[in-house]
Amino acid sequence: PTTLPKFRRILLKVSGEALMGSQAYGLDMPTVDRIAADIKGVYDLGIEVCLVIGGGNIFRGLSVAARGMERATADYMGMLATVMNGLALQNSLERMGLQTRVISAIPMTSVAEPYIRRRAIRHMEKGRVVIFAAGTGNPFFTTDTAATLRAAEMGCDAMLKGTQVDGVYSADPKRDPKAVRFDELTYHDVLSLDLKVMDASAIALARENRIPILVFSLSEPVVSVLRGEAKSTIIRERE
Numbered sequence: 001p002t003t004l005p006k007f008r009r010i011l012l013k014v015s016g017e018a019l020m021g022s023q024a025y026g027l028d029m030p031t032v033d034r035i036a037a038d039i040k041g042v043y044d045l046g047i048e049v050c051l052v053i054g055g056g057n058i059f060r061g062l063s064v065a066a067r068g069m070e071r072a073t074a075d076y077m078g079m080l081a082t083v084m085n086g087l088a089l090q091n092s093l094e095r096m097g098l099q100t101r102v103i104s105a106i107p108m109t110s111v112a113e114p115y116i117r118r119r120a121i122r123h124m125e126k127g128r129v130v131i132f133a134a135g136t137g138n139p140f141f142t143t144d145t146a147a148t149l150r151a152a153e154m155g156c157d158a159m160l161k162g163t164q165v166d167g168v169y170s171a172d173p174k175r176d177p178k179a180v181r182f183d184e185l186t187y188h189d190v191l192s193l194d195l196k197v198m199d200a201s202a203i204a205l206a207r208e209n210r211i212p213i214l215v216f217s218l219s220e221p222v223v224s225v226l227r228g229e230a231k232s233t234i235i236r237e238r239e
């Protein structure tokens with residue numbers, strides 16, 4: 001397997017689905033606590049951490065739009081869902097003794113700070129875990145794109161994306177027994193092979209800003225992934 005570089009500041013993308021545990025919808029608090037403990041593990045290594053939270057466990061714009069709602073409206077509702085998830089994760093992280101800030105891309109000053117780039121960086125320098133909610137603040141985007149955007153803005157060394165499987169495969173390994181797993185890929189590989197790991201705009205943004213993406217299984221602690229003890233696929237430009 002690939003040896004991973006030492007990271008100083010990372011962005012972890014937490015999908016909405018990761019927060020629902022074995023439930024079909026919404027938040028499973030023991031699961032949220034487990035993810036929070038996992039994040040604390042990374043923080044305790046001395047790595048600055050920020051998070052981008054998804055909303056798919058509550059509301060997914062695209063699927064509601066497919067049932068007749070105007071796409072932009074549905075997407076705004078999806079972004080609001082990510083704020084709820086952000087607050088839930090903040091609650092768990094603070095109970096574990098971490099200092100946190102929820103920052104919303106849609107101004108909502110009674111519940112979250114508005115997004116101001118330099119302020120967010122300052123929070124991290126002060127040892128606070130920053131939770132980015134409301135995606136990019138724009139409809140027609142995903143939280144994966146928000147994750148690469150914030151990773152670029154925050155000067156993160158890497159973007160970590162937890163999934164159901166231990167990396168990127170040539171096909172869905174749960175359906176195709178012939179699917180092969182990659183240890184390392186370039187952004188170009190992901191786009192040209194049309195590998196379903198993130199949307200193309202998220203990959204393109206990461207490529208333009210040379211942000212390595214680490215894809216790993218959420219069943220492994222993030223700390224093990226960072227130490228190279230658990231498998232992952234790294235997407236980056238070849239040296």
Ligand code: UDP
Pocket residue numbers: 014015016017053054055056057059060061062074075076077078079081082134135136137138139140141142143144146
């Ligand atoms: N969304 C959006 N703009 C963004 C990020 C998210 O409109 O920049 C909306 C979109 O409708 C999406 C929903 O918010 O379906 C929830 O985000 P996503 O599906 O990316 O969450 P995840 O799959 O990570 O749970």
